Amino acid sequence: MSKLTPYQQFEQHIKNAKKILITAHRYPDIDAIGSCLALADAIKSDKTIKVWIPKNNTKDWDCFPKSDLVEKEFPSSFKFDTCIVCDCSNLERVENYEHIQNTTHDYTTINIDHHSDNNYFGDINIVETISSVGELLYHLFTKLKIPISSSMATCLYAAISFDTGRFAYSNVTEKTLETASKLVKIGANPYLITQAMEENKSEKDFQLIKIAIDNLIINKHASFAYTTIPKKSPKGSVKIIDLIRQLKDIDLLIVFQELQSKLVKVNLRSKSQVNVSKLAQQFGGGGHDRAAGILFNKDLETCQAELIQYIQSR
Numbered sequence: 001m002s003k004l005t006p007y008q009q010f011e012q013h014i015k016n017a018k019k020i021l022i023t024a025h026r027y028p029d030i031d032a033i034g035s036c037l038a039l040a041d042a043i044k045s046d047k048t049i050k051v052w053i054p055k056n057n058t059k060d061w062d063c064f065p066k067s068d069l070v071e072k073e074f075p076s077s078f079k080f081d082t083c084i085v086c087d088c089s090n091l092e093r094v095e096n097y098e099h100i101q102n103t104t105h106d107y108t109t110i111n112i113d114h115h116s117d118n119n120y121f122g123d124i125n126i127v128e129t130i131s132s133v134g135e136l137l138y139h140l141f142t143k144l145k146i147p148i149s150s151s152m153a154t155c156l157y158a159a160i161s162f163d164t165g166r167f168a169y170s171n172v173t174e175k176t177l178e179t180a181s182k183l184v185k186i187g188a189n190p191y192l193i194t195q196a197m198e199e200n201k202s203e204k205d206f207q208l209i210k211i212a213i214d215n216l217i218i219n220k221h222a223s224f225a226y227t228t229i230p231k232k233s234p235k236g237s238v239k240i241i242d243l244i245r246q247l248k249d250i251d252l253l254i255v256f257q258e259l260q261s262k263l264v265k266v267n268l269r270s271k272s273q274v275n276v277s278k279l280a281q282q283f284g285g286g287g288h289d290r291a292a293g294i295l296f297n298k299d300l301e302t303c304q305a306e307l308i309q310y311i312q313s314r
């Protein structure tokens with residue numbers, strides 16, 4: 001097995017797999033879900049496939065073809081022989097990953113990811129530095145001559161578009177654009193996908209934007225800015241971090257989102273200076289060099305004070 005490349009290991013294993021569970025990280029984004037759906041489509045012939053996306057995490061993304069493969073509850077009676085985890089640097093990033101870990105039957109874990117801090121938790125690890133899992137899967141499918149349908153192309157295009165900020169971030173390469181172009185040729189419709197991803201905001205989303213702007217604190221001297229979303233705020237789906245990163249001449253952007261009284265989700269972005277993956281790791285989080293996250297089991301004021309103090313002391 002060891003002499004084979006990860007792609008070949010994947011091919012060999014999937015050939016004989018019968019029951020496959022596919023999942024992704026908590027608060028799954030469009031890269032995570034799009035990758036799961038495209039993958040399910042790619043390998044589903046003569047196999048039973050379940051895509052498990054935990055319930056309290058799921059929001060309806062309108063950019064995907066409807067899929068009846070998605071399960072919101074963990075399929076506990078499903079004796080899967082293969083578990084594919086997409087877009088996760090470690091297994092702990094899967095919501096309720098204990099369900100997988102506590103499984104008593106034997107299975108093979110396949111780790112498909114693009115985070116630089118991936119810990120190679122799989123039996124098979126397809127981990128590459130690339131814009132998105134969507135782009136990685138395109139290369140995997142092409143290399144293994146797995147046909148890409150137009151609905152798979154839609155999922156992959158949406159995944160890539162999302163993780164690259166509509167092809168705008170520093171993770172975009174010539175190959176990323178070439179891949180997107182190929183996906184459009186197969187049937188992905190860029191405007192329809194962008195419309196479904198962008199022109200879909202509710203009144204609550206705009207109330208959320210207002211809160212984010214009202215709470216914005218800018219430290220020009222130290223080149224960082226942050227905002228706070230208290231737990232009583234309306235539940236919107238707008239990505240506040242993408243809004244505040246539009247600030248000129250500010251490298252480090254932070255969103256503190258209070259999920260519960262002692263649970264705070266922190267989003268971190270940097271444009272060119274701070275390695276936010278390393279910053280997040282200081283507080284038990286992780287991610288990419290330019291985009292990372294932390295989940296604090298502390299009250300909002302404490303985690304805010306700890307993180308801001310740490311940033312200012314660097």
Ligand SMILES: [Mn+2]
Binds near residue numbers: 032087
């Ligand atoms: Mn991703």
